[in-house]
């Protein structure tokens with residue numbers, strides 16, 4: 087008989103967002119007249135900017151003609167896109183990343199999970215708590231953990247709490263970890279890491295032969311000019327870090343799918359027998375074996391993000407969502423809530439009122455305000471007593487959401 091991957095049986099029942107979706111669908115079925123506002127999963131709502139759409143249309147027309155039709159493209163991405171990324175996202179910020187260190191893909195969620203393919207089973211993994219659940223679940227699937235305890239923490243993982251008590255700045259691990267996930271601007275707390283904090287982690291990684299997985303999917307939301315957008319702005323980071331970036335939240339590509347991962351040449355890890363191996367060539371092997379590239383049309387759309395018109399339009403889109411976040415923060419504070427994040431990120435992280443647990447507040451908001459958010463405990467044990475609201479929605483819904491919360495908490 088075929089055997090299943092037993093590690094999947096260790097996973098908690100549902101991935102967080104489908105579980106929320108299930109509860110909301112049930113509520114909507116029982117309350118058909120409820121006008122539900124969804125600020126749960128961070129999914130963009132506004133149309134793609136016209137510069138991007140125009141580029142996609144032009145690329146579609148190319149596909150209609152024999153002379154310009156394209157079949158398989160390079161698995162790592164077309165040069166026109168990799169060059170634009172290297173120039174605008176890295177060189178412009180003084181970060182040294184070459185175009186051929188950039189691997190274009192269909193999403194950072196996929197990449198942060200897939201990267202584990204090139205790392206051994208015995209690595210000790212560190213994550214912040216709360217954390218984007220994909221980092222934890224993909225390690226459970228890969229067999230790098232034991233079972234979960236009652237709070238949802240898996241044996242074998244090293245958790246670094248990020249709460250109001252430590253100003254959402256994780257301490258360095260108190261033991262050696264081999265792989266360490268950092269996400270800044272942070273999902274779910276909406277907080278950022280200063281240059282000093284990132285330097286501390288890079289130094290730790292150097293001293294401990296740790297590889298940092300730096301998820302910068304929300305970097306475009308940084309408004310504070312002192313905050314690094316890329317870990318490669320930190321000296322020495324090329325020797326210790328892989329960075330994940332996405333067009334999803336930056337330019338509205340959650341539906342069209344385009345992202346990229348940077349694996350610097352010279353970044354190495356060891357074999358079981360102690361030899362150093364280049365991660366760039368391993369990832370290239372993995373990527374070209376299991377992935378056939380993002381569609382030409384979508385990559386042309388992504389390239390347009392860096393054109394003059396695209397840049398302005400994308401900036402306006404981000405500013406729109408940031409203004410939503412500001413409206414949420416202001417309104418929630420007026421409603422008496424304690425609120426974090428929301429100024430350098432599209433997520434607002436709040437303390438649940440009174441002694442309510444995260445899921446109790448979720449049920450309360452859903453039933454009394456017909457409003458969907460994400461329970462903090464769904465992101466980890468240290469997220470208990472917190473709640474996340476996403477700023478991705480239209481303005482009318484954001485304003486209505488604030489009004490409803492004020493009414494429910496009055």
Ligand code: MLT
Pocket residue numbers: 126127128129195273
């Ligand atoms: C979130 O809501 O945390 C994100 O949208 C999830 C994702 O990017 O996969």
